[in-house]
Amino acid sequence: MKNNWLVTSGTAKIEEEKIIYIPTRGYDANGDEFNLTAHVNSDIEFENGTIEFSFKANDKSSICQLVLNTEKTPSLNIGMNTSGSLFGITKYDFEAQRWEWQAGLGNPETFEVDKEYTCKIVVLGSKVTLYVNNIKIIDSTQDIRKGQIKFYISSSNEVIISKLKVHNIKPKAFIVMQFSDEFNNLYTEVIRPICEDNNLECERADEFYTSTPIIADIVKSLNDCSIIIAEISPDNPNVFYEVGYAHAINKPTILLCDRKKRDRLPFDISGFRTLFYEDTIAGKTAIEKNLKKFLETML
Structure with a gap:
């Protein structure tokens, strides 16, 4: 069955089973420029199992993260440039209204532009493991809840996400x-x-x-x-x-x-x-x- 995608904020397009982020600039209250973030939602339900995807970015500061639900709220982001780490996990605290680093490794300066990276996220119960190019990066304990997955993307240049595979395992x-x-x-x-x-x-x-x-x-x-x-x-x-x-x-x-x-x-x-x-x-x-x-x- 073909999955459905919808761009709910920012600018992106869905093309031949690829998500293509289109860089767009915005201005804050002080008139300073910043990269607008795109949220791309899917109808794919996930709670337990494996998610794989590939991505390519042309900017070392690009953000390319998969979003999972915790306590029925989409607030756990996994992927590239998470709160200072090249690859890792960050979680949004709605009460404090800030992102909180959960786990991560790598210096963003080591990211190779125009190279295709493959992320694999394995969720077994409360254990979340991130692999990049088949190399285990981190483990983290999180309360994952069933919900629809989405992507959170921001960059000064184009970002392409492709080859998405989702394998659900019964909790x-x-x-x-x-x-x-x-x-x-x-x-x-x-x-x-x-x-x-x-x-x-x-x-x-x-x-x-x-x-x-x-x-x-x-x-x-x-x-x-x-x-x-x-x-x-x-x-x-x-x-x-x-x-x-x-x-x-x-x-x-x-x-x-x-x-x-x-x-x-x-x-x-x-x-x-x-x-x-x-x-x-x-x-x-x-x-x-x-x-x-x-x-x-x-x-």
Whole structure:
């Protein structure tokens, strides 16, 4: 299916599956000239997977960045000339009304004009990795949300973007809980069906079939997943270790707790989003409904 593009600000044209930025000058309140920025929006939905594109620019100070959504807002820019780095990631803080550097490498003076560069952006859960010409540049932890991708471009000369490829991967929910019959039933009868209904691949540590150490698999899943659901009713040290790791990397997390097993939460997690439930027929209906609402809010 052919993708649709729309220039929503600045000057650019779409030609034979290429985006061509046309340099245009503007003037600020003091009468000083500056390069007008172009925003080119698409109908391509993205949250998890890989995006590749090539670009060519004739000016070392050119800005050529892919924009992704965070917390339902298009504010994460990845690409060329990000807050002083040749290649990197920058994020717009709407409250402070400024760009904030997230990660980056390279001196803009080393950019080779008229040379075609290839960017590959890999998003697995909250881990964002940028490759340039197949060379890994940076990793960054970000809360990526589903949304339409767009390009942010500015230069004193023409910029050409081409060869765009988008490969979506189904986002993953990693389930953290004690392995026992009662919690197995919660997983198979409630958590997994609700996740699958919300287009989430569901995974639990006892479903790993690898030769690597279990803790390595768990850490990888915690990093690669889009959301974590943790059942914290019993005082299980493994569960709380994984919840602590999830919070340390700012992973979106939903805590589940049986009211009859724990009347109040430990102090360190009392401020986090928690879904209390009752292990009854009526309680099953309620947790299904509330978990669905939580997932819809967070995805």
